[in-house]
Amino acid sequence: NAGVTQTPKFQVLKTGQSMTLQCAQDMNHNSMYWYRQDPGMGLRLIYYSASEGTTDKGEVPNGYNVSRLNKREFSLRLESAAPSQTSVYFCASSETGWGNQPQHFGDGTRLSIL
Amino acid sequence: AQSVTQLGSHVSVSEGALVLLRCNYSSSVPPYLFWYVQYPNQGLQLLLKYTTGATLVKGINGFEAEFKKSETSFHLTKPSAHMSDAAEYFCAVSDPSGAGSYQLTFGKGTKLSVIP
Numbered sequence: 001n002a003g004v005t006q007t008p009k010f011q012v013l014k015t016g017q018s019m020t021l022q023c024a025q026d027m028n029h030n031s032m033y034w035y036r037q038d039p040g041m042g043l044r045l046i047y048y049s050a051s052e053g054t055t056d057k058g059e060v061p062n063g064y065n066v067s068r069l070n071k072r073e074f075s076l077r078l079e080s081a082a083p084s085q086t087s088v089y090f091c092a093s094s095e096t097g098w099g100n101q102p103q104h105f106g107d108g109t110r111l112s113i114l
Numbered sequence: 115a116q117s118v119t120q121l122g123s124h125v126s127v128s129e130g131a132l133v134l135l136r137c138n139y140s141s142s143v144p145p146y147l148f149w150y151v152q153y154p155n156q157g158l159q160l161l162l163k164y165t166t167g168a169t170l171v172k173g174i175n176g177f178e179a180e181f182k183k184s185e186t187s188f189h190l191t192k193p194s195a196h197m198s199d200a201a202e203y204f205c206a207v208s209d210p211s212g213a214g215s216y217q218l219t220f221g222k223g224t225k226l227s228v229i230p
Contacts, residue, residue: 041222043220099146105150
């Protein structure tokens with residue numbers, strides 16, 4: 001069972017470059033999420049998609065855009081990368097958006113911006 | 115707004131000793147509560163959750179947690195630590211009242227080291 005798959009696993013960018021992080025889930029989940037994880041900060045929500053066709057901002061959306069391509073896929077785009085966006089990015093999904101549903105996480109994308 | 119406080123960014127225990135990782139939350143209503151574990155270079159895995167019902171919740175790998183409303187706490191315990199328990203542990207809450215219920219708020223994490 002693949003669960004939540006993120007690509008790429010590692011990436012190095014130069015300041016100002018753009019890139020899209022890909023995420024796909026095979027659990028037929030309705031809701032999907034993007035988080036960033038920084039040392040000592042826990043995980044912070046960037047954007048989420050409660051259901052196909054909808055997206056909403058989370059705690060730290062500035063500098064990012066998202067696309068819910070279909071039920072399975074939810075991508076995160078950095079239009080003009082900045083060193084402050086160096087982080088580990090996690091995609092997650094849940095069966096529904098209700099708060100009692102656990103979220104299932106991918107293995108992360110480690111992004112460095114020089 | 116909700117918040118989660120995990121006391122101790124690093125905790126060390128001896129193999130076979132009790133593991134106690136502390137989590138306190140701030141919420142206007144009793145939230146849904148979760149503990150996740152993260153092994154190096156991996157994503158987060160659900161250990162256990164509390165939504166309703168019995169306040170003592172058992173999870174995977176011998177862990178359990180007790181929801182104490184009066185103390186606004188959800189501490190994670192395991193009677194006997196194994197070397198394989200070395201990882202980072204995150205407490206998280208979500209708001210059951212409707213608005214923002216999709217969102218998990220995470221604590222900053224506690225890194226557990228197990229000494230042989």
